[in-house]
Every structure is written in C-alpha cells, then in structure tokens.
Amino acid sequence: MGELNEFVDGLLNIEDPWKVADVTRTVDRDGRGEVRIRVEVPFGHTVRCSGCGRECKVRDRPNERTWRELDMVGNKTLIHARIPRSDCPECGVKQIGIPWARENSRFTLQMESFIMAMVRQMPVATAADQTGEVPNRIWRIAERYASDLVRTLDLSSVRKVGADEKCFSGRDSFLTVFADLDTHRIIFVTEGKDSGTVGKFKRFPAKHGGNTGNISDFSCDFGSAFISGIRKHFRFSGITCDRFHLVKMANEALNDTKCGELKLSVNRMKAKYLLLRNDRNISDGDRETRDRICRDNEILGIAYRLKESLCSLYSMGDLYSAEQHLKGWIQWARFTGMYHFVKLADTAERHTACILQWFTSRLTNAVLEGTNSMISQIKNRARGFHKAGSLISMCYIVSAQEKTDMYGRVCECRR
Ligand SMILES: [Zn+2]
Incomplete structure (x- = not known):
C-alpha cells in the first residue's frame, strides 16, 4: 500500500508536510467508480501558522473536509483531510491554510481551473452535467473567478475607451460594455444603456x-x-462616432428608401446585394449590372449615390476636405427630400464633430463588435440570461480567456 500512496502523492503533487495516507476505490451499483484519497499531516510534523508563517506544533485536527479533484481515469475523485490547527505562541490557535484549494471551496484548484475551462466553451448547465455537479456550484466558481478578475484589473494604462450597448434578454434589458481599445480587453460592464452608465x-x-x-x-x-x-x-476627452455605424446607417437608409416599381434585369436579391456591397469587392460584370440598375431606376440611383458618397467620406485625405464633403453631403441629402436620407442628414449634422474626430483619433468600435459577437455566443449558449449579473461575470471571464490556460496559469497574450 505504501507504494500506491507514494504514486498518488506524486500525481497530486501536494506540498509538504502533507502526505497521502490512504487510497480506496469503491464501485456503485451502476458500475461507476469513486476514488477517495485521504491526505494528512503525519504526527510529529510542524505546520505553518496562517497568521504569521511561523512553524508551530499541531494542536488538534477538529475539521474533516472533502474536495472534488479531477477525475482519475473516469473515476470521480475526492480528497479527504482533517485540517490541523496550529498552536502559535504569537497568534494562538489557528486553522492552517490548504495548498490545494481556495478557502471555503468544495473543489481543488485543479478542478476549478478545469471547470472554468469548460465554462468558457460551453453552457454552465452542460458543464454541470459533464461533471455531475449542480449548476449553482458551477456558477459560484464562475462568479468568484470573475470577481477575482475584476479585483485584479489594472487600469493604469487605459487611454482609449470604446463603449457599446448590448441587449441581453427581452427588449428592455441592456448591458453597456466598456473596452480598452489598446489591449482589446473588456474593462467594465454594467446594466442599462443611458448616460448614467458613463x-x-x-x-x-x-x-x-x-x-x-x-x-x-x-x-x-x-x-x-x-x-x-x-x-x-x-x-x-475626444469622442469619435464609430465609422462602421455610419456606414451601416447609410446602408439602412438605402435599404428602407421606397423606390416604387423597379426595372430590374436581375432578381431583387441580387440587385440588393449589388447595391449594398462595397464597390471594391465586386466584379466588373456586376459593376456594369449595378450601374444599369441605377440608370434605369432614377430614385434608386440617387439613393445609391447618396449612400456611396457618405461612405467615401472616410477616404478623404484630410480633415478640411472631409468637413467640406460632409457639409456638402448633408445639403444634398436634404435637397433630395428622401425621408430616410433627410433623417440621416439630421443625425450627421448633430454629430458632425464626433464623425470628423475620426480623422484625428482613427478610432473605431471594431473591438467591441468582436465583443458583441462573443456576448451573443454566450447568450445563445445559455438560451438567454435572466440575471444580468451572470452575463456580466461571463463577459469578464470570456474576455480574459487568452490570459490563462486550463490550469489557471497565466500565459502570454496571443494578440
Ligand atoms: Zn502565528
């Protein structure tokens, strides 16, 4: 038995003075195995006081506790131990710290890291199912992990911040996400989408x-x-209105403009595709077809040119020409009287300074669009979150994903 204990001791890699005292395996009626490992501080050993770190005598071992460890070859594995209390001349009687688990956790550090690796990839309910634990326990680990991440956030070098809103459940539940645009990391998530979030x-x-x-x-x-x-x-602080949102609004205005009966040589879907697609990304033949559609349908042609002209704002070489271009565009859009473009012109006029700020800052919300798709994934995995707090925790966890491996070790950021 001694050799087996030593072997398991090597597997667990538990710090001195802890030693594996006993390993047993039981099989239940359904054939599922369970390995129980008893670890102890052998009699006569000193222990470290959790208050001052001094080596002290063991006073007693009143508390028996159990932790879930990573499964051994498909067998559920549990560690049992009686935790000694140190008898310190300075601090009095104190329970010693446990090297393999966090305080008050029912799981070892290895098991927690493994669960966190699962939680990043799959719904909590599935992770609970896979490990045979109840979802609430998995949530507790995730929330604790997230609050650790938030607590240790270092925001000393944050200079540029992107803010975006995200609907998380139903029509009225929103989160606002703030990201560091230099490190691409989510730094703050809160409920709501009004100016109070700022x-x-x-x-x-x-x-x-x-x-x-x-x-x-x-x-x-x-x-x-x-x-x-x-x-x-x-x-x-300078404010840059995201250029991709402006392009999106221009495309929507084109899409929503009523152009009456259309004369088309291709089907509607194809026509729509050609009109909304970036000019650089289509073939010469498609370009010809598109130009013909614009010639044959006067209103649609004007709407298309309005959209293209607004999008070309960002290819202007300098701030002055961009400003002139935008002013000219606003006048032109109003002159056409096309409802959706007049509305867009009003928006553009209200936000002229923030639109033009791009020519100084060159900032976009592209990082946050990535975050948005990540949040959508989390949301879909859980089929809608009803508690904002849970989704907020998951945002921090998934955003920090690249910083740690499955054993919780910090690794180089891949970016
Ligand atoms: Zn002490």
Whole structure:
C-alpha cells in the first residue's frame, strides 16, 4: 500500500508536510467508480501558522473536509483531510491554510481551473452535467473567478475607451460594455444603456490604479445617451462616432428608401446585394449590372449615390476636405427630400464633430463588435440570461480567456 500512496502523492503533487495516507476505490451499483484519497499531516510534523508563517506544533485536527479533484481515469475523485490547527505562541490557535484549494471551496484548484475551462466553451448547465455537479456550484466558481478578475484589473494604462450597448434578454434589458481599445480587453460592464452608465464607469478606474484624467478618447455609436454622458463626465476627452455605424446607417437608409416599381434585369436579391456591397469587392460584370440598375431606376440611383458618397467620406485625405464633403453631403441629402436620407442628414449634422474626430483619433468600435459577437455566443449558449449579473461575470471571464490556460496559469497574450 505504501507504494500506491507514494504514486498518488506524486500525481497530486501536494506540498509538504502533507502526505497521502490512504487510497480506496469503491464501485456503485451502476458500475461507476469513486476514488477517495485521504491526505494528512503525519504526527510529529510542524505546520505553518496562517497568521504569521511561523512553524508551530499541531494542536488538534477538529475539521474533516472533502474536495472534488479531477477525475482519475473516469473515476470521480475526492480528497479527504482533517485540517490541523496550529498552536502559535504569537497568534494562538489557528486553522492552517490548504495548498490545494481556495478557502471555503468544495473543489481543488485543479478542478476549478478545469471547470472554468469548460465554462468558457460551453453552457454552465452542460458543464454541470459533464461533471455531475449542480449548476449553482458551477456558477459560484464562475462568479468568484470573475470577481477575482475584476479585483485584479489594472487600469493604469487605459487611454482609449470604446463603449457599446448590448441587449441581453427581452427588449428592455441592456448591458453597456466598456473596452480598452489598446489591449482589446473588456474593462467594465454594467446594466442599462443611458448616460448614467458613463457616470458609473467614471468611478471605476480610480479603484484599479487608473485615472479618469488619462482617458483621452472615447469611441461609441450614434446613441445620444453615451455622447451626452461622456460630455458630462469626461469633459476633456475626444469622442469619435464609430465609422462602421455610419456606414451601416447609410446602408439602412438605402435599404428602407421606397423606390416604387423597379426595372430590374436581375432578381431583387441580387440587385440588393449589388447595391449594398462595397464597390471594391465586386466584379466588373456586376459593376456594369449595378450601374444599369441605377440608370434605369432614377430614385434608386440617387439613393445609391447618396449612400456611396457618405461612405467615401472616410477616404478623404484630410480633415478640411472631409468637413467640406460632409457639409456638402448633408445639403444634398436634404435637397433630395428622401425621408430616410433627410433623417440621416439630421443625425450627421448633430454629430458632425464626433464623425470628423475620426480623422484625428482613427478610432473605431471594431473591438467591441468582436465583443458583441462573443456576448451573443454566450447568450445563445445559455438560451438567454435572466440575471444580468451572470452575463456580466461571463463577459469578464470570456474576455480574459487568452490570459490563462486550463490550469489557471497565466500565459502570454496571443494578440
Ligand atoms: Zn502565528
């Protein structure tokens, strides 16, 4: 038996003075095996006081506890131990720390890391199913892990921040996500999508070594709530309205414009595809077809040129020409009287400064679009989150994914 204990001791790699005392395996009626490993501090050994670190005598071992360890070859594995209390001349009687598990956890560190690796890839319910644990226990690990991530966030180098909203369940439940545009990491997630979320964000960096005065730039969409929030709470920061949102709005305006009976040489789907597609990405033949569609349908042709002209804003060489181009475009859109483009012209006029800020900052919300698709994935995996807190935890966990491996070891960021 001694050799087996030594072998398992080697597997577990438990720190001194802990030793494996006993290993047993039982099989239940369904043929499922369970391995129980008893570990102990052998009699006569000293233990380290959890208060001052001094080596002390063992006073007693009142508490028996059990932890779930990684399965051994398909056998559920449990570690049992009686935890000694040290008799310290300085601190008195204290329970010693456990090297293989966090305080109050029912799982070993290895098992927790394994569960976290699962949680990043699959719904919590599936992870619970796979490990034979109840989902609540898995959630507790995830939430603790997320709160550790938030606690250890270092925001001292945050200069450029992107903000975006995300609907998470039903029509009225929104999260606002703030990301560091340099490191691409989510740094703050909160419920709601009004200007108050910016106020909440303002208080956050100070708790994590950051300074709101260092944040020089924001990037966000055209939602006026963000912009008014940023103007109010970060008076000296530049605001860039995301160029991809502007292009999207131009495409929507084209799509929504009613052009009456259309004369088309191709089917509607193909025509739509040709009109919305970026000019650079289509073949010469398709380009000819598209130009013919625009010639044959006057209103559609104008709408198409309005859209293209607005999108070409970003190819302007300098701020001055961009400003002239945008002003000209707003006048032209209003002159056509096309409802959706007139509305877009109003939006563009209201946000002219923030649109043109791009020519100075070159910031976009592309990072957050990636985050959005990540959140959608998490949401779909769980078939909708009803508790915002759970989704917020998952956002932090998945965003930090690249920083640790499945054993919780910090590795080089792949980016
Ligand atoms: Zn002590």
